[in-house]
Amino acid sequence: MSVLVIADDLWGRLRDHLLADHEERAGFLLARSAGPRLIVRDLVLLPDDQLERGPDSVSVTPPALVDVMNRAVREDMIIVEAHSHPQSWETVRFSDLDDQGQRDMVVYLADVMPGRTYGAIVVGQSAVAGRLWHGRRWTPLDHVLVTGPLIELWSGDGSSMGRNSRASVRHPDRYDRQVRAFGQEGQSKIARCRVAVVGEGGIGSIVTVQLAHLGVRDIALIDSDRVEGSNLNRLAGATPEDVGRLKVDLAEEQFRRVNPEASICPVPEEIRTESALEAAQGADVLFGCVDTDSGRLILNELAVTHAIPYIDCGSGIDALEGHMSAAGGQVVVWVPGRPCLLCCGEIDRAIAAEELESDDLRAYRREHGYISGADVPDPSVISLNGTVGSLAVTEFIALLTGFRPANHYTYYDMFTQRVGQRLIKRNPLCFTCSAEGTGDSANVKRYSRIAVPMDLPA
Numbered sequence: 001m002s003v004l005v006i007a008d009d010l011w012g013r014l015r016d017h018l019l020a021d022h023e024e025r026a027g028f029l030l031a032r033s034a035g036p037r038l039i040v041r042d043l044v045l046l047p048d049d050q051l052e053r054g055p056d057s058v059s060v061t062p063p064a065l066v067d068v069m070n071r072a073v074r075e076d077m078i079i080v081e082a083h084s085h086p087q088s089w090e091t092v093r094f095s096d097l098d099d100q101g102q103r104d105m106v107v108y109l110a111d112v113m114p115g116r117t118y119g120a121i122v123v124g125q126s127a128v129a130g131r132l133w134h135g136r137r138w139t140p141l142d143h144v145l146v147t148g149p150l151i152e153l154w155s156g157d158g159s160s161m162g163r164n165s166r167a168s169v170r171h172p173d174r175y176d177r178q179v180r181a182f183g184q185e186g187q188s189k190i191a192r193c194r195v196a197v198v199g200e201g202g203i204g205s206i207v208t209v210q211l212a213h214l215g216v217r218d219i220a221l222i223d224s225d226r227v228e229g230s231n232l233n234r235l236a237g238a239t240p241e242d243v244g245r246l247k248v249d250l251a252e253e254q255f256r257r258v259n260p261e262a263s264i265c266p267v268p269e270e271i272r273t274e275s276a277l278e279a280a281q282g283a284d285v286l287f288g289c290v291d292t293d294s295g296r297l298i299l300n301e302l303a304v305t306h307a308i309p310y311i312d313c314g315s316g317i318d319a320l321e322g323h324m325s326a327a328g329g330q331v332v333v334w335v336p337g338r339p340c341l342l343c344c345g346e347i348d349r350a351i352a353a354e355e356l357e358s359d360d361l362r363a364y365r366r367e368h369g370y371i372s373g374a375d376v377p378d379p380s381v382i383s384l385n386g387t388v389g390s391l392a393v394t395e396f397i398a399l400l401t402g403f404r405p406a407n408h409y410t411y412y413d414m415f416t417q418r419v420g421q422r423l424i425k426r427n428p429l430c431f432t433c434s435a436e437g438t439g440d441s442a443n444v445k446r447y448s449r450i451a452v453p454m455d456l457p458a
Contacts, residue, residue: 008148018084034439080119092124129158186401204289206389294355329388
C-alpha cells in the first residue's frame, strides 16, 4: 500500500497548472519517504519552453530534467513526474507512450540516482492514476491524500474519486440517513479512509464504536492494556465477563458486530513499539485517545513528521473526596500547517520523559526521591468521555465531508455545558513543527528503544 500525501495548496497549484487548458502539461513533485507514504514537499511546474511536444505526447527537455534531478540529489528527495490528460474525465490511465517513457526514465535514473524510488502520476479532470517504480518493477499507487481543513481522497487506480464506495453500493439502507446529510461522496470518503485509533479506553472505545456506525471500513486499533474491573463504568460495550481481555480484542469484536465486512487490525502493543508505530503511520487519519503525555508526545511527532491528519482528544475531572471542582475535555485537530500539540501546551515534556523511562529506572528514581508521590487513578465518567468522543468524531466528519472546516482546538466545560474554540499561534521555535513532513528522516521509531531517547523535543 503506497500513498502520495500532498497539502491542499500544493494540490490546487498542481491541478491548476496541469489542467489549465486542453494541452497536456507536465511538472515534478519532490517528495520525502515516510514508510508507505510519499510526502510532497515542493513542486516544479514546467513552462512550455521546458517541454517537447509530439503528436500524442509531451516530454521534458533534458536541461529541465537535469535541474530537477540535481535538486533531488542535493535535498535527498524522491522525484514524482506528473503530467495531464485534460481530455480524460471520469477515468484516466497511462498511455503506451507514457509506459515507455517511464521505462526509459527508470534506466536513466538508475545511473544518476541509484536505488532511489521514482514515481509517476497522470491527472485527469476527475481522476488520478499513479505508480511507484522500484528499480525496473513498479507497484500501483493506492491513493492520493490531500491534507488540509478538508481532506480529499483520490483513488490512485485512475477511477473517479467518489465512485468506489463499496459500502454505499452494498448497503444503501444502512447509510441512507448519512447520505442525506453529507452526500454520496462524503459517505464514500468515510468508507475509503484508513483510520487508526490509539487508546481503547473510555474515550477511544466510544470513538471506535461511532466510527463503525459511520461506515469506516479500514481501521487499526492500538492499545496494550487489558480490561480491568475499574474500566467497566466507562468502557463502551464492556461487561464483567470481559475483565482480563485485551482492550483491542473487545474493540475489534464491537466494531465487527456493527460493520462485519471491515478490515480491522488489532495491535496489542504500546504506541512506542515498532509494530504500533507502523500501524499508525499507515493511517489517513489518526485518533489519539491516550491519557499519557508520552503517548501524546509520540503521536504528535508521528503525525507532524509523516503529515497524518491527527485528532487528539482527552478529558479530565478535578475532584477531592467525591466533590468535583472542575471537569471537561478538549479536542485538537492537527493538519499540516497548523500549530501542533506542543504549541498548544497539551504536552508536559518533563512528565513525558519520566513515562518513557524503563520500569527499573522509574523504580530507582522513586526509591531515591527523584519522583514524588504514587500513581493515583484519575476520576472518569462515561458521559464526559462520550461528549468528548462525539466532538472528536464530528471533527472527523468535518475533515472528510467538508460540511464546515475542521476546528483546530475545541474545549468542553462539563459544569457550564459550554463548548468553545481556542485560537493558538504556531510557535516558530517549535522543535516538532520544524520537522513537518520530514518523514523517515525524523526517525520516530527511536521511541521503540527501552531507554529514553536523548533527542526528546526541547
